[in-house]
Amino acid sequence: MRAIQCDAYGEPEGLVPRDLPAPTAGPGEALVAVEAVGLGFVDALYVRGAYQVKRPLPFVPGSEMAGRVIAVGTGVDAALVGKRVVALSPLGALAERVALPASACTVVPDAIDPAIAAGMLVDYCTALYGLDTCGHLKRGETLMVLGASGGVGDAALDVAKAMGARTIAVASSAEKLLACKHRAPALSIDYNRPDWRKTLEAANAGHAIDAVWDPVGGPYSETAFRCLSPGGRHLVVGFAAGEIPRLPLNLALLKRASLVGVDWGGHVRADPALNANAPILARLLAWVAEGRIAPRVHVAGGLDATASALRALLDRKSVGKPVIRVGG
Ligand SMILES: NC(=O)c1ccc[n+]([C@@H]2O[C@H](COP(=O)([O-])OP(=O)(O)OC[C@H]3O[C@@H](n4cnc5c(N)ncnc54)[C@H](OP(=O)(O)O)[C@@H]3O)[C@@H](O)[C@H]2O)c1
Numbered sequence: 671m672r673a674i675q676c677d678a679y680g681e682p683e684g685l686v687p688r689d690l691p692a693p694t695a696g697p698g699e700a701l702v703a704v705e706a707v708g709l710g711f712v713d714a715l716y717v718r719g720a721y722q723v724k725r726p727l728p729f730v731p732g733s734e735m736a737g738r739v740i741a742v743g744t745g746v747d748a749a750l751v752g753k754r755v756v757a758l759s760p761l762g763a764l765a766e767r768v769a770l771p772a773s774a775c776t777v778v779p780d781a782i783d784p785a786i787a788a789g790m791l792v793d794y795c796t797a798l799y800g801l802d803t804c805g806h807l808k809r810g811e812t813l814m815v816l817g818a819s820g821g822v823g824d825a826a827l828d829v830a831k832a833m834g835a836r837t838i839a840v841a842s843s844a845e846k847l848l849a850c851k852h853r854a855p856a857l858s859i860d861y862n863r864p865d866w867r868k869t870l871e872a873a874n875a876g877h878a879i880d881a882v883w884d885p886v887g888g889p890y891s892e893t894a895f896r897c898l899s900p901g902g903r904h905l906v907v908g909f910a911a912g913e914i915p916r917l918p919l920n921l922a923l924l925k926r927a928s929l930v931g932v933d934w935g936g937h938v939r940a941d942p943a944l945n946a947n948a949p950i951l952a953r954l955l956a957w958v959a960e961g962r963i964a965p966r967v968h969v970a971g972g973l974d975a976t977a978s979a980l981r982a983l984l985d986r987k988s989v990g991k992p993v994i995r996v997g998g
Contacts, residue, residue: 671689671766672765672766673688673762673765674688674730674762675688675728675730676717677727678727679719679724679727680717681981685717685976685977690765693768694741695741695746696743696769698745699742699743699769699771700741700743701741701743702735702740703766703767703997704735704997705738705995705996706996707736707993707996708788708789708791708967708992709734709992710792710821710991711910712908729762731976732762732764733792734759735756735759735763735791737754737996737997738754739753739755743769743772750777754780755775756775757775757776757791758935760774764976778955779955785969785993785995786958788967788993789821789965789967789991790991791951793825794825794965795950795954796822796907796934797822797825797826798953800883800932801813801829801833802833805930807830807835808834811835812835812874812877812879813826813836813880813881813882813883814882814897815882816840817840817884817885817886818854819989821991823839823841823850823885824853824991825965825991827854828964831963832962837853838858838859838874839854839859840858840890842986845989849990857870867893870897879897879902881902881905882903885907886911887908887912888909889911891915891917892917895921895929896921898925898927901926902927903927904930905932906929906932917929966990967991968991968993969993970993972995973996976994
């Protein structure tokens with residue numbers, strides 16, 4: 671089977687297509703013909719060996735996967751065969767076949783394009799878990815989203831809107847803001863302009879900022895925290911800017927505001943027996959069916975497009991959620 675392999679930590683251009691032996695379904699496993707794989711900033715970090723967890727070499731990258739079950743191992747209900755599933759694969763998904771625990775698979779309706787299913791998995795589950803469980807975002811509150819045109823930023827805007835919140839999009843260029851304008855019709859701000867806080871406060875006058883969604887870090891986080899209204903929540907999601915910022919703690923006191931960590935992967939791993947993603951994902955899939963959310967992905971190409979899609983993420987050029995189509 672065709673797969674993309676990482677032989678040495680480094681830049682995405684070092685990834686090589688390989689013919690690898692196809693896996694089989696072991697006990698408790700499902701063998702899936704992969705149809706689509708969502709890519710995130712974290713995949714580029716795994717390839718660089720720069721993520722907090724290193725994958726032993728060589729490895730096949732990719733974890734957000736949708737595909738059709740073609741066989742199951744002993745102990746798995748045979749009715750799963752033929753179903754389209756979505757899963758966070760513990761082993762590399764950038765391959766034509768992957769064998770993974772059947773308990774990690776969630777069946778998705780055939781009406782949902784596999785590119786959407788794979789592309790929404792991590793970012794939308796993170797958004798709903800982060801905004802609801804961690805951030806207690808309420809109807810009518812205002813959420814400001816940093817890196818708003820990126821994968822997890824765009825998902826947060828969409829989910830917040832579905833929760834009845836008002837949204838503000840913040841990104842680094844007019845083009846990026848245009849790409850997410852429909853998710854945040856009220857207000858969008860370019861945080862690469864000097865004095866973006868003043869611009870924001872003038873344009874947002876009369877409204878609170880109840881929560882900040884921060885997958886970016888770097889120099890933007892402290893300014894964003896300072897924009898929070900009293901009682902606000904700053905949701906720490908990631909550090910795409912590369913620098914982990916330090917916050918003067920007096921700001922939390924002065925604002926009576928909270929700094930809240932959002933780690934959806936950690937939440938799932940903490941309770942794998944309950945397959946903690948399933949209830950959140952089921953809620954999100956129902957919202958897709960009702961038209962309450964509209965996940966947006968862009969298909970970067972087939973397996974050979976992996977390196978260029980990861981490069982765009984690293985170079986801050988990616989807009990929306992890149993997805994790789996695998997197989998027919
Ligand atoms: N906590 C969780 O459970 C969870 C789940 C998913 C993702 N994450 C994390 O969230 C972060 C974003 O992931 P993503 O997949 O959404 O990435 P993405 O699509 O690349 O979006 C990240 C955004 O960060 C901004 N950015 C600022 N400086 C950047 C730089 N030097 N390089 C690249 N981007 C930069 C970019 O927007 P502007 O150009 O507009 O600034 C970009 O759109 C990552 O750190 C990832 O690990 C965490």
